[in-house]
Amino acid sequence: RKEVEQDPGPFNVPEGATVAFNCTYSNSASQSFFWYRQDCRKEPKLLMSVYSSGNEDGRFTAQLNRASQYISLLIRDSKLSDSATYLCVGNNFNKFYFGSGTKLNVKP
């Protein structure tokens, strides 16, 4: 079983829509979690860290549910520029494990 699993999508949404991604992890010892964004043929870039208390950064909200071992990312008021692949990442003793990514297409 993979350390981190997520729905590959694609999620096709219109501009302005709200979209949510979930990601499950198998190692309960995982210490921290992140969402990365990866554009086609580019390196991943950190979008936000994920905390148990939940955290929000503008249109983006991330949450961690340790009891059910999943994390989520909510994007409100989607923009065309949000189109990318979103990678869920778990960290265990400085080893980062990546999900396969969820592809988001925001359409005009």
Added chain:
Amino acid sequence: GAVVSQHPSWVICKSGTSVKIECRSLDFQATTMFWYRQFPKQSLMLMATSNEGSKATYEQGVEKDKFLINHASLTLSTLTVTSAHPEDSSFYICSALRQDANYGYTFGSGTRLTVV
């Protein structure tokens, strides 16, 4: 913010030759760097953890004699793909962990390797 430079950004080589990829932390010292590989439409897979001044730690299934890692200084790690074959064609990305006041994990820009 922290910057990690990776070179080259793309390379085409013939089967049987070796290719060296460099990963440099430009404004911080990185005792630990990581090498990943990403095949099309797949996730990043950790290949190895590069430790300054000591041997790299390879993930299961990664041949250490084929993917040579050298981390000779606090700002440079290199990955050499030896005797490359077409199946080694992939996107290789390094990352470095910054463990000072600006704790964080930064990726290089990646190297697209094509073996013909």
